[in-house]
Amino acid sequence: MWLTAVYYDGRQARPHPVTLCVEGDKLLLQGRDIVRREELNGLKIPPPLGSTPRLILFADGGRCEVADRQGFAEMLQDAGNSAVAGMENSWWYALAALLLTLSLLAVVYLFGLPYAARVVADRVPVYLLERMDNQFFASLDQTLLMPSKLAEERRHTLQDGLRRLVLPPGEDRPAHIEFRGSPTLGANAFALPGGSVLVLDDLVNLASNDQEILAVLAHEMGHVHEKHALRQMLQASVVGLAMAWYIGDVSSLLAVAPTVLLETRYSRDFERRADAFAAELLRGNGIPVSRLADILEKLEAAHQTAAPKQLAESVEALDYLSSHPNTEERIKRLRGL
């Protein structure tokens, strides 16, 4: 059996029309001014790739291009063929690969990523985390945040109230609170990655009594306890990176939008857990769990009139206590406890 091909000697761009045939374990190449007889073992035959021409590469840089892929496969008994090349040719394998890819991505997103984020979060040294908090305040103190206008005694009362809380076993670090004012963010509180809790003046003014504020602080301590802010940040960076990499050449701007959508699922889960932590802590200190529900209702009402939602969400990866669509559901659950 003979096969027509084009041969290039690797030294000049001149094409040589040749014929190929296999004799035992040797390949015979014959053209008008060229004859080569080579051991099949010494040749490199790349696996087929779609409908691209088949190739034979010689050790000295010579090269054969064969357009007749069918004839090539018959003559060389599928030399150079690989399992992957077979998969690439079949729509069934493509479908299977698509399903496998989607399910793997789902598993990674639902289980792998949260697990990895928790493992990493537990290993980040405390001094690094404190540095992150300092940096957070350094970058926002001139823009979004202003010095607190609360009276000195008021802040001391709240800090004392927090210090007197009986912490659940295993939690030995009392929360470190920072008071700030912010007209743009309104009534809110945030748990930062390093474990500081940021309380805004409007929240303190909104509360009817100190127990409500303690309830909010207990909720934020729940976030701190499980390192939610840090985990959220790690997860969001990985998802963001993957998105940017994937959509990369389309537009880096578009890559941000889906990340925001994917992040909300995590934060809902975190809210639920922080609420559960707060409920346990409040119960252990003889404070009714309904105090948290009360203040959540007030926050919801306050934010519905002011609606600085986008601003609150633009503050990176932190707890937006009341700007969630599921606040009503949370209030209902807390009332039921």
Place this chain on the structure above:
Amino acid sequence: MTEYQARQLQFSGSGGEYFRIWIVNVCLSIVTLGVYSAWAKVKRNQYFYRHTTLAGASFDYHGDPKAILKGRVVAFLLFACYTLVGKFDQVAGSAILLVIIVAMPWLLMRSLRFRLHNTSYRGLRFAFHGSTGAAYFNFLLLPVLSALTLGLLWPLAQQRMARYTRENSTYGSEFFKFFAGSGAYYRIYFMTIFIGVLVFAGLMASVMLLGSKELIPVEADQLVAMSVLVASIGTYLALFLLAYPYVAARLQNLIWNNTQLGPHGFQAQLRAREMLGIMFGNVLLTLLTLGLYKPFADIRLARYRIEHVTLLTRGSIDDFVAGLQTNSSAAGDEMAEMFDFDIAL
């Protein structure tokens, strides 16, 4: 003197065929935690190169997956370092970024070397011989100078970069030649600015006209401010949506039309309007299909770009001979890809 003979570059890849290769690549890359992605990159390049034919022969890609994997690991570690450190310490993050920016010209040079060295046609390799010093002059000093002069030197910088990449490239032993002067670059940008000014003036005049005839409800004393505002927004949108593809297409054409290889010339006829249509459609369909259209989009864009370039041969193209080989590692190429700086080849 012999006549030029036009030989169009052909692209025979198809979306459906490439989709199957792409999805298997993606799947295996995930299963192997990213290790296979180096082999996937080689396959992707081989698919596009081997489907590109000129005068009956196809191009080929020879990148070594193991070298690419090594480059990817280095680039990934640096990138992860940069993103993570930046979260904890802005000063250290900025320092890493500065180091990367300073290394960029060298990385771009290495990247060009790797890409061209691993590209072949008719059994002969391409190569890149640009020096490190010239890379720093063209890729760092000139852009910095053009930033300092508020962009006045940018067209000149672009011309020098194109000249550096072209005139240091070889096919076999033959160097490419580049003839475009900076004047041609300035003309393209002047044209763009001129159109921008026309759009601005036109919009402003029409708002003034409509306002003075009281067809739009504006107070007389606010009319000028209003027309400036509308004209600014309109001009900004027009430049943002249309100027970029216009300049990109014109520059590509300019570069190819002024490139020669031995006695042979090139001709490119990309059209901004068609490029814009393809890019816009690609983004839209890729988003609507949650990314599944991506391989089809890649094929569509490659076909347009490849098939609008023609080689104008004068005499035989059989006489090229092999040249000296440059050695190359993949780190520069992977780093350039990871940090997304690219040069239009």
